[in-house]
Amino acid sequence: MFTGLVTDLGTVRAIVPAGTATDLRLEIATAWNTAAIEFGASVACSGCCLTVVERGEGWMAFNASGETLSKTTLGRWRPGTRVNLERSLKVGDELGGHFVSGHVDGVGVAALAEPDGGSVRWRFRPPPALMQFIAAKGSVAVDGVSLTVNDVDADGFGVNIIPHTAAVTSFGALRPGDPVNLEVDMLARYVARILGQTAAAGARGA
Template sequence: MFTGIVTDLGTVREVQPIGGGHDMRLVIGTSPGFLATPQPAAIGASIACSGCCLTAVDLGGDWFAADASAETLSRTTLGRLRPGSRVNLERSLRLGDELGGHLVSGHVDGVAEVLSAEPENASVRWRFRLPPGLSRYVAVKGSIAVDGVSLTVNEVDGDIFGVNIIPHTAAVTTFGTLQPGGLVNIEIDMLARYVARLRETTP
């Protein structure tokens, strides 16, 4: 479980095909201390990589390796990563930690297209087009995770939604290099998911 508060901006060092080339191992470089605090990470630790919960299968002082299955690659943007790509990183939540964003599972629901980025006062309004079937879970002033970043939805128009990104968020996440036409991982608010499911199954 995560909060959607990115704590490091990693860099992909290696992309290694595994499983007959259908799966992929990512080696991701981190900032000094990311894997050491608040307590040292261990093999098997869960780390959110641009919104995708992955398991650390190998560790170094400033890097970790994680495997992504063909299923994960087909449903996320991870298959587009190359050496040098930047990745939003967050270590898993511990009981008692500050919940600064919202509860994020790291299970990506779909991939959205970046439509535009327009300056709006001191921030930037980003607009995205959701894949079919997800717009019903997105509401104005609700929460959404975009590439693992916990954000507040500021507008919804059909399958298009918008969020505002302040300069600090752009500086410490991949929003600083994101461009219209790009693709991002989306995780809807899990509360919306369960409410919708209850409505479907309640007599």
Template sequence: MFTGIVTDLGTVREVQPIGGGHDLRLVIGTSPAFLAAPVPVALGASIACSGVCLTAVQLGGDWFAVDASAETLSKTTLGGWRAGTRVNLERSLRMGDELGGHLVAGHVDGTGEVLSATAENGSVRWRFRAPAALAPFIATKGSIAIDGVSLTVNEVDREVFGVNIIPHTATVTTFGTLQPGARVNLEIDMLARYVARQREFGA
């Protein structure tokens, strides 16, 4: 479980085909502080990588490696990652940690497309197109995780929705280099997911 508050920007160092070329091992460089505090990351720990919960299978002083299955590659942006790709990183939530964003599972529901980024007062309004199947779960003033970043939805028009990014968020996440046309990982608010499931059964 995560909060959608990114604590480090990592960089993909290596992309290694495994599993007969169907899966990938990703080596991601990060800061030693990210791996050390508040307790050292252990093998098998969960790390959110641009919103995707992955398991650390190898560790170094300033890097870790994760494996991504064909299923994960088909549902997320990870299949397009290359050496140099920037990655939002968050360690899993520990009991007693501050819940600064919203509860994020790290289970990506699908990918969206960046449509535009427009300056709006002191922030930037980013607009995205979500898959039609996810659009009903995105509501104005609801929460959404975009590439692992917890954000508030400020507008919705069918499959298109918008969020505002302040300069601090742009500096400490991949929003600082994101461009229109890019694909992003989307995770809808888990509360919306369960409400929809209840309505499906007439609860």
């Protein structure tokens, strides 16, 4: 479990095959004290929860399955790609963002960026199936960053990125057309599931 508050902007330093033709080993450089990170620890890497399989001074390694690579942006990473990093939430930690599971729901596209006062208004186009879970003033994780949805239209949503967020996350290098990992608010997901089951039960009973 995570909060969507990025604590380091890492960099992919190596990508090599791992075990099978579809799996990859991802090595990410970080400013964290990696000696304090246990093997098997969970780390959100641009919104995708991965397990630490090896570490050294200033770097961590993760294995990503073919399934993960096909359902996230990780398959597009290259050495030099910037990665938003967050360690898992501990009981008693401050919850400054929102509950983020690290399970990517889909890959969206950064559609447009426009200046908006002292920030930048970004618009994203998610897969159509995710639009029902996105609501104005609700929460969404974009590449692992917890954001408040400012507006929603037929095929996308807008968020504002302040200069601090752009400086400490991959938003500083994001360009229109880039793919992004999206995770919808888990509360919205469960509410939609319950309402769907209730509607289906009502239809059967009619």
